[in-house]
Amino acid sequence: MEVGTMSVSEANQERITQSKTVWYNDAQTRGLVFQAMLLVLVVVIGFTAYQNMIANMAARGLLFGFDYLGRGAGFEIGESLIPYTATDTYGRALLVGLINTIRVAIIGIVLSTILGVFLGIARLSKNPLLSGLVGGYIEVIRNTPLVLQLVFWYSIINAFPRPREAISPFPGFFLSNRGLKIPWIEWNDALWPVVWAFVAGIVATIIAARAYKRKQDETGKITPLWPTALGLILGLPALAAIAMGWPIVPTIPVLAGFNFEGGATLTPEFFALLLGLTLYTAAFTAEIVRAGILSVSKGQWEAGRSLGLTDGRIMRLIVLPQALRVIIPPLTSTFLNFTKNTSLATVIGYPDLVHVSNTTMNQTGRAVEAILIFASIYLTLSLLTSAFMNWYNARVALRER
C-alpha cells in the first residue's frame, strides 16, 4: 500500500473497509453460517431419528398413530371421579388418569400453600422452641428425596391396623390400612338456592367493603368489615336453607362388619401421595414465605407502628403486599414443581396420568404416542400455570414510573 499518495486517515479507512470484506471475519456472515449449520444439524438429527423410529416400529408391526385411543382398554383403575369400567376406551382411561392428577394437584397446592405460609411465619417466631421445631422439620423434609418420603408414608399407612381396629385421631376420622375415612356431606336439590345465596353473600360483601373503604377515605373512620361479611356470607345461605329446606346431610363413617359405611374415603395411595407431596412442598413454600417477609425492611414495621397500626394490620396492609412481590415468582415454580411431582404417584400405584399411560404403553406397545401425550399434557399444564402466575405477578408488581 502506497502511503505516500494518500493521507493517513484515508489509509486507515481503506484498512477498515478491506477488513470488512473478509467474509469469515464478518460477525454477521459468521452468525448466518453458524445458524445454518445448527439448523441443518437439528433437521438431520430429527429426520434420522424419525426415519429410524418408523423403521423400528414397522419391525415390531406398529404404525405411528393415535387410533389405539379408541380401542377398549380392558384394565381396571383403582379410583376414578368419572364413571369408568374396563370396557371403556384407552382415551377415557387417560382422561381418568388426567383427572386424578389434577385432583391431587389442586387439593395439594391449596393445602401446601396454607401450611407453608403458617410454617414460614412460625419459622420467624421470636420463640426459639417454635422456630427451632419448624426449622428442623423444614431441613429434614428439604434434604431427603421426595420418592423416599412418598414410599415412607405409603408403608406407614399400610402398616396401620385393619378397619376393625382403626385408629381414630379425631371423632369421625378413622385411619386404617384401607386409607383415611373422613366425614363428608351429601346434598339434595335444595343445594342450588343455598349456593346462589352464598355467591350473593360474597358479592354483597365486596360491595360493602368498597362502601366502607370510601367512607374511610372520606371521614377517616374505620368500620370493621368482618361482622357484615359474616352476616352476609353465612347468614344469606342460612336463610335460604331455612326457606328451602336443609340441603346438606353430613355422613359420618361407621364401622359395619369388616369395613366402614358412610363418609368419604381417601385411598391409601391417594392419602400417601397427598400427604407426602403436601408436607414436602409446604417446606419449600415456608422458606419462600420466610424470605419474602424478611425482604421487607424493618423500617416498614417501624413506620407502621409510628402510625399507630396494630401488628396484624401492619402485616396485612404493609408487609404482606410488599412481600408478595418477592414471594410470587419462586412460588410459581413451586406450584409447577408440585404438578410435575404428582407424576411420582406411579411409584406408589396411584392411578395418575403417568401410571395409566404406563399401563397403556405396556399393553399396546405404543410408547412414543403415550409418552408424547402425557409429556404434552404436562407441558400444557406447566405453561398454563406459569401464564396465570405471570399475570398475577404483573398485577402485584411494583408500579414504577
Added chain:
Amino acid sequence: MTTATPANSVAYVAPETLPSLPPPAGIATTFWGRQFQTYFGTRGNAIISILCILLVLWLAPPLLNWLFFGAVWTGNAAACRAASGACWAFIIEKFWFSIFGLYPYELRWRPAVVLAIFAVMVAITVQSRFWRGEIFYAWLVALLVMWTLQGGTIPPFGIPVPGLDPVPTRLWGGILITIFLAVFGLAVAYPIGVLLALGRRSKLPIVKAVCIVWIEFIRGIPLISLLFIATFIIPLFMAPGFDLDRFLRAQIAFILFAAAYLAEVFRGGLQAIPKGQYEAADAVGLNYAAKMRLVVLPQALKITIPAQVNTFIGLFKDTTLVVIIGIFDFFTTLRAALGDSNWLGFSVEAYVYAAAVYFVLCYGMSKYSQWLEVHLNPERRR
C-alpha cells in the same frame, strides 16, 4: 451569614452529662430471667412454648424407643419381630449390599477404590486453598479412572483393560450408581448448560430458539417422562441393530435434565453481570468467545456457585427417580433388599436408613453452599 460565625450557629449545647437512666421496667436482667422472658414472656408466647413442649413430650418417647431403646441391633428377623423397636439388624445385614448392589462379590475391591478416589477428590475440592486450574484436570483423570475401574473398560468406547474383568452396567448398583448418575451427570451437563445459557441470550434467532425450546421443554415435563423417553423412545431413534446400554440412556436423560436446569442458573448469573463489563470487553477488541471466556463467564459462574450447589442438591435427590425404570441406585437397591424372604416387613427401617444417608449428604452440601456464599463474597462478610 451563617458561615462567618460558627460558634453562634450551635443553638444549644448541654452543659453537663446527664445521669444514665435505670433499665426499663419489665426487662429481665439475670440470665434465667431473660430465658423466662424468651419462652414465657407474653401470654401468647407461653401458650406456644407449652404447646411445643407438649408436642415433643408426646412424640419423643415412642420415637426414641423405636429408634434406640427398643431397637434390635443383632440377630435375625424373628428377634426383630419380637421387639418393639426398629430392626437395625436388617440394615446392618444389608449394609454392603446397599453400597455395592449386585456387583460381583470377589471384585468388590474395585467399587471400594472408586469410592475412595471419589471421597479424596471431594475432600480436596471443597477446600479453597486447592482451587486452581489443576483441580479441573485432576477431576477429568479421576472420573476416567473411576469409570474404568467400575466397568473394567475405558469409556466411552469400551476399550478392554488387561487384568480387569469387564462388569456390565446391569450389575452395578447401590450408592455407586447414585454417585455415578449425579457426578457424571453434573460433569457433562455443566458445559452443556453453559452453552445453553449463552445460546439463550444470543442475538442469533435460530440459536436462541433452539436453546429456549430445549430448556423450556425439559423444564416443563417431569423427570419421569424424560426417563421414560430414555428407556422407550431413544432405542427407537437409534438405527436398527444399534443398542445403547440402559444405564447410559438413563445417564443421558439425566444429563439433558441437569443441563436445562443449570442453564437457567447460569442465565441468572449472566443477567446479573453489569452491561459495562460486556462493553469494556468490546472496547478492548475481544471477540465473542474471548469476551465470554475471559470476562463474563468467570464472574457469572462465580456469583451463581451457591445456586449451582442448590441445583446439584436437587439433582442428587432426583437420582432416586431411576427406580421407575429399574436401575439399581441406592434407593432401588434398598427396595430390592426388602424383597428378601428372610427379612420381610422392615420397609420403614430401610426408608429411614436411606433418608438418613440422603439427609447427611444433602444437608452437608447445603451447609457447604452457605459457607461458600460467605466465603466468595468477602466484601459482604460481617
